[in-house]
Amino acid sequence: VYNKNNLIKKEVLELKSEIVFDKFLETENKILKDVLKLNIKSAKENSISVAAKVIIDHESPYLKSFLLNKGTNQEIKKGMTVFSGKYLIGTIIESNYVTSRVLLVNDLNSKIPVIIQDTNVNAILSGKGNSTVLQLDYLPEQYQLEAGKNIFTSGKDGFLAAGMAVGITYFNEKTERVEVRTLADLNQTLYVQISDGKKR
Secondary structure: OHHHHHHHHHHHHHHHHHHHHHHHHHHHHHHHHHHHHHHHHHHHHOOOEEEEEEEOOOOOOOOOEEEEOOOHHHOOOOOOEEEEOOEEEEEEEEEOOOOEEEEEOOOOOOEEEEEEOOOOOEEEEEEOOOOOEEEEEOOOOOOOOOOOOEEEEOOOOOOOOOOOEEEEEEEEOOOOEEEEEEOOOHHHOOEEEEEOOOOO
C-alpha cells in the first residue's frame, strides 16, 4: 500500500507538471496569435514583415539590444525596423543567417529624428541606457515640453519613415519635470515584428 501510494503521488506530480507546461504553451500560443495578427496586418502595408522571438544576448557590444531568432534566411537585413505591438523599438544593426541584432531606442547609441504631437517641433530622440527613459535633444530655446504628447519619427534622416510612434511625454514626480519614456515595455518584450522600414 505504501509503495502504491508513493507511485500515485509521483503520477500526480507528473500530471501537475504537464498541466503547468500546457498552461505555458497556451500562453505562448496566445502571444504568437497576437503577433501573427499584427504581422498579417503589417504585411498588407510592408513588402516584408516577419515575426521574431527575442533570445538571450550575453555578448552584445551594446548596452541595450536584443538578439532575434530570425536572420538573412528570412530576408532580415541591416536597417530594418523592429516593432513591439504597434510601437517602434529599434532597428536591425547586424544580421547573419539565423539571427539578427536590434539596437533598441533606449541604447546610448540610438539617435532618432522625431516630431512632437500637435506641434511642428523637431528634435532628436536619444537613448539614455535606461530601461524606459529617453531624452529629447536640440529642442528650440524656451520650448516648454508638455505631458501626454506622443513622439513620432519625423523621417528627416531619410532612413526611417515618418509617423512611427516611439515615445510619449509624461510628468516625472521624482524629478518634477516632463520627460519622455518608451511606448513599448522593452523589459516585457518577448516577440517582435520586423519590417522594411515603411510606416505601419
